[in-house]
Amino acid sequence: MSSPRIVIHVDLDYFFAQCEEKRNPNLKGKPVVVCVYSGRTSESGAVSTANYNARSFGVKSGMPIFQAKRILRDKDAAFLPVDKPYYQEISSRIMALLRGHADKFEQVGIDEAFLDVSAQSHGDFATAKKLASELKSRVYEQEGITSSVGSGPNKLVAKIASDQQKPNGLTTVAPDSILDFLAPLEVRRIVGIGKKTEQILQGIGVKTIADLRAVPAERLRELFGRTFGAYLFDAARGIDDEPVVERDEREQISRIVTLKRNSRSPEEIFPEISKLIDDVVSKAADKGLAFKTISVIGIMEDLSTHSRSETFETPLDSAESSRRISRVLLENLLSGTTLEIRRIGVKLSNFASTGSTAKFQSTLKEFLG
DNA sequence: GTATGCTTTCGGC
């Protein structure tokens, strides 16, 4: 009989904006808006992250900068450009700290992580609860960064728990309260349920996780197929077997820029793509990665997204062939619409390691079946 | 029909 799993999810609060508050404590108490400026005009760009003060006035991620400025005029707000390298340094130190307290560790993005602490907690919930609280304190003492932390029997519940109370929240779901905790929450809180799935569920009168729990397994199978149907059936009951696993590499490397002016001329656009390709290919090379998929992404004048991609049997690593392929992808993309392109991007994905690591990993994979 | 893998779009920060 194995003791139950205990998983902790840590989410660093309004991370980019909080890093700016750390750098300049005078900002605390003011609205802080971290922006990505596109360079097209002096104020053109969008909000990346805002602190809770700014959010209280309605400022949100993705909002145009001018709109945030209008909302916050006369509010003594700070508008700052993103400084990713600075945030990355802070993140790396925090992740190293967290990793040191986990039996198994999984970082997700720059500001989130899962910790499997089953063994060190001896499966004891009260011990895990204390640990979760200590982790929050340690991160705050070492880096001055607050976080929202959740713990539960698996990744599904831990993630929903950390989201329950923020910023600076701590939500621990005891084994005997899992079902009651989940019951009143909207189904959208479950990882894997997006807009479309939410709509389908709404169509059969399901809004909350309690509602979902009342749907027979067979009905979920009819609506969503065997695999996804079974996943939803389990999720409604707080059951999830996804392991906490170290993610060694990013799954994709991409870059996107805003064009100086909208265009659909390949001669005008391709030089930009070419620069982006050189950049992502060298990033991949630095990590010893070859890639099987290349994508070209266009954000059109109406802000709709169009993309084209191609996957190859044999992994690529050359910038020259990537440029050649991306040129064709750009032409394909343009032929699918009459709109002009505003922003252009490229993406590498479907990675395979190069060199000795590749051999080792493929052998390991075969060995493990 | 369902699983799988690839392509395209969505959405969070």
Place this chain on the structure above:
DNA sequence: TTACGGCCGAAAGCATAC
């Protein structure tokens, strides 16, 4: 004059194979 990033992983859509 009607304004709007860059990056990531998740979700949805689709083709193919069994």
